[in-house]
Amino acid sequence: MPEGPSILIIKEILDPVFTGKRITGVKGNAKVDKDLFRNKKVEAIRSWGKHLLIQFPGFTARIHFLLFGSYSVNEQTKPAKSLRLALLFGKKGVYFYTCSVKILEGDPDDFYDWEGNLLSKKWNPAKARKKLKAIPSAMVCDALLNQEIFAGAGNIIKNEVLYRIRLHPETLIKNIPPRKLAALITEARNYSFDFLKWKKELTLKKHWLAHTKKTCLRCKLPLVKKYAGKTKRRTFFCTNCQVKY
DNA sequence: TGCCATGTTAAACT
DNA sequence: GAGTTTAACATGGC
Numbered sequence: 568m569p570e571g572p573s574i575l576i577i578k579e580i581l582d583p584v585f586t587g588k589r590i591t592g593v594k595g596n597a598k599v600d601k602d603l604f605r606n607k608k609v610e611a612i613r614s615w616g617k618h619l620l621i622q623f624p625g626f627t628a629r630i631h632f633l634l635f636g637s638y639s640v641n642e643q644t645k646p647a648k649s650l651r652l653a654l655l656f657g658k659k660g661v662y663f664y665t666c667s668v669k670i671l672e673g674d675p676d677d678f679y680d681w682e683g684n685l686l687s688k689k690w691n692p693a694k695a696r697k698k699l700k701a702i703p704s705a706m707v708c709d710a711l712l713n714q715e716i717f718a719g720a721g722n723i724i725k726n727e728v729l730y731r732i733r734l735h736p737e738t739l740i741k742n743i744p745p746r747k748l749a750a751l752i753t754e755a756r757n758y759s760f761d762f763l764k765w766k767k768e769l770t771l772k773k774h775w776l777a778h779t780k781k782t783c784l785r786c787k788l789p790l791v792k793k794y795a796g797k798t799k800r801r802t803f804f805c806t807n808c809q810v811k812y
Numbered sequence: 813t814g815c816c817a818t819g820t821t822a823a824a825c826t
Numbered sequence: 827g828a829g830t831t832t833a834a835c836a837t838g839g840c
Contacts, residue, residue: 569818569819570818570819573818617818617819617820631819631820632818632819633819633820633835633836634817634818634819634820634835634836634837635817635819635835635836635837635838636819636836636837637837645837649836649837664837665835665836665837667819667820667821667835712819714820721818721819722817722818722819723818724818771818778818797830799831800817800819801816801817
């Protein structure tokens, strides 16, 4: 569920069904004031990175699925103890389980940088480049997971992008040649859309080239598995094909 | 069966 | 205080 494209899929499912609808009930154990939602009409459902945003007049419910979050539409499919938030609209409704729910006051456009959202029409590669230049001593494997720069990128996207562009995960940003840096930014977005397409087809796993893999498809040598960088997330790479600058 | 993971935050350290 | 490390959360697949 968790990476940006998966959240966009949820947005695309919920938006046509619930936008413009008025709340008739709220359930769940999220630590939020449920009275806030009373009789409110959904203004918009959007996604920014890994955040699902349900906008109401004056506030927004932010759903973050973390590692184990899930949801269902129109019927509750999980036990009450894992039900964080259910928004009910007459007979219809959406149920969110084991996720983080936060109320954001005001207009999300005031605090979300849509130009940093990998899947947004407003994605701004030049801005991403500028943000990368500001963290020269960071490893690229950490930079790719930085939501301030690549909102929506997760560990799968990280591993696949680095494999695609043949860049060693522990390369420091300042050492990446300009063309390679451009490729990094381009592929982060490209792969996000491939992820989206394959996720919709339920064939995402099948298309993994590096993530969880044991052997390099290109040179047939074993891939390294390492908890790399400050983020210490699983990193799969080929020391033969992925260049360290 | 136990381990581990598509994630993040806050507390506890140095 | 900054930077880091650790713990906590909590479900499902292998």
